Amino acid sequence: MTDVFHPTTEAEAADLIRTHAEAGRALALFGGNSRSGFGNAVRAEAGLSAAGLSGIVAYNPAEMVITARAGTPVAEIEAALAANGQMMSFEPMDHRPLMGTDGEPTIGGVFAANVSGPRRFVAGAARDSLLGVRFVNGRGEIVRNGGRVMKNVTGLDLVKLLAGSHGTLGFLTEVTFRVLPVPKATETIVVSGLNDAEAAHAMAAAMALSVEVSGAAHLPESVKGRFAGGALPDGEATVLRLEGLPSSVAVRAEKLGAAMAPFGAVGRLDMATSLSLWREIRDVLPYADGTKRPIWRVSVAPSAGHQLVAALRLEAGIDAFYDWQGGLVWMRMEADPEAALVRRYIKALGGGHATLMRASEKTRAATPAFEPQPAPVAVLSARVKEKFDPQAIFNPGKMG
Structure with a gap:
């Protein structure tokens, strides 16, 4: 990449995009670049980073809603939430260890890639917490959810379209999303010695119980020793997370442990070990x-x-x-x-x-990085892309 631009205002980003669109010059869009190497290689000579668009715009803990500029570091968001006993329920993964990168993860990047962790199957994906967006389209126009409506796309849910689009539809500048209270207690039930098929049956049985399991993973022997600092029991580990008030977690853990006993040896992990384990599962x-x-x-x-x-x-x-x-x-x-x-x-x-x-x-x-789309979906995706980015300057090649 010969040039990398770091706009510090939305208007500056819009001017840069408009200039590149008029020249037909492609842009690689990213936040902190912590997911560099993920997806197909982007064919662009210039880059546009959201890292300069940083800062929490509004946060009312009582409403459990936060608005932040897209380049705000995830660590800054997490610190502000933690100070008020709140969290992002979708547990966004930190890709740096897996990808071998050293960039700073940004909140815009989290939503652009729809990054979701172990609680996804009960709490929803990142996009399910996203309430509003501001972004710049491929014409250099500033668009906000619920305000200016793009021509010929009336009725499209801009929030859902931008989340998971990997920077191919627009340059995110601001996001508004829901947050939730941090659970007061966390405990993990461990069932040892199950093979993969047996673990699938055990996890299905656990999910059928009224104990509100918020994490369910199976760690074969080949990986088990690399989790929780070696604190897991011998053999394969099927791990089931419970969260909530201490008294509730204690009762539910007893019920879940008893239900899992027919499947294999049952153990329990305390809160500190559980928190470490599920971060490690989240970050692969x-x-x-x-x-x-x-x-x-x-x-x-x-x-x-x-x-x-x-x-x-x-x-x-x-x-x-x-x-x-x-x-x-x-x-x-x-x-x-x-x-x-x-x-x-x-x-x-x-x-x-x-x-x-x-x-x-x-x-x-x-190798195509993403699952090939069925022909009708591919046609629809191309039409949406044309409306948002008519000159196809955003992250060309990223999605295929």
């Missing part, structure tokens, strides 16, 4: 190994995750662990990403999404 710590070995993030039905891994183990060298009750599979390939094989098995098991999170530059250039 076992695969933060300093390599470029391919990493897949696969979303499938919870009952299909272990079947996918079992099938792939017969044909490719892989390591894997499971989040979201088995519906989110993190897979590390030993060498080749085997994209065609991975996606063929996903389709055979009822469908899902496979995203190539990490790989060498050579591999990324040859």
Whole structure:
């Protein structure tokens, strides 16, 4: 990239984008660049960073709503929330350990990539907490949710469109989102010694109980030792998180532990160890190994995750662990990403999404990072892209 621009006002960003649109010059959009290397390589000579658009605009803890400029560091948001006993319920992942980057994660980047952690399957994704956005479209026009409506896109939910668009539709400048109180107590039930299929059944049984499990993951023996500082019991670990008031968590833990006893040996982790464990699961710590070995993030039905891994183990060298009750599979390939094989098995098991999170530059250039869209969806996506970014200057090539 020959030039990287760091506007400090929304108007400055709009002028830069308008100038590049008129010249037909592509821009790589990013926040702190902590996800550099994620997705297909962007074909742009110049970059536009949101890092200069920083600061909390409004925060009323009583309303549990916060507005911040897109370049505000996630750490600053978390500190402000923690001071008021609140949190982002969707637990955004810190990609730096996995990706080997050293940028500063920004709140705009979190929503642009729809980053969601272990609580996703009960609390929703990042986009489900997002209430409003301000952004600059590909014409250099400033757009705000609920205010100015873009021509010919009346009725489209701008919030939902921008969240997860990876900077291909607009340059986020401000976000408004809901927050929730931090649980007073957290405890984790550990069921030891289950294989992948047995763990899937145990997690399904746990989710069927009225104990409000807020995290359900399975850590095979190959990764288990790299979590919680070695505090987990021997054997594979199926971990189930409970959160809430101390008295409630205590009662629910007893009920959940009793229900899990027929599946295997049951143990419990205290709050400090639980908090550490679930941060490590969130950040995919076992695969933060300093390599470029391919990493897949696969979303499938919870009952299909272990079947996918079992099938792939017969044909490719892989390591894997499971989040979201088995519906989110993190897979590390030993060498080749085997994209065609991975996606063929996903389709055979009822469908899902496979995203190539990490790989060498050579591999990324040859492998579509995102799940190919069905033809009708691709046509609709192209029409939306044309309305938001008619000159196609935003992150060209990022999504395919």
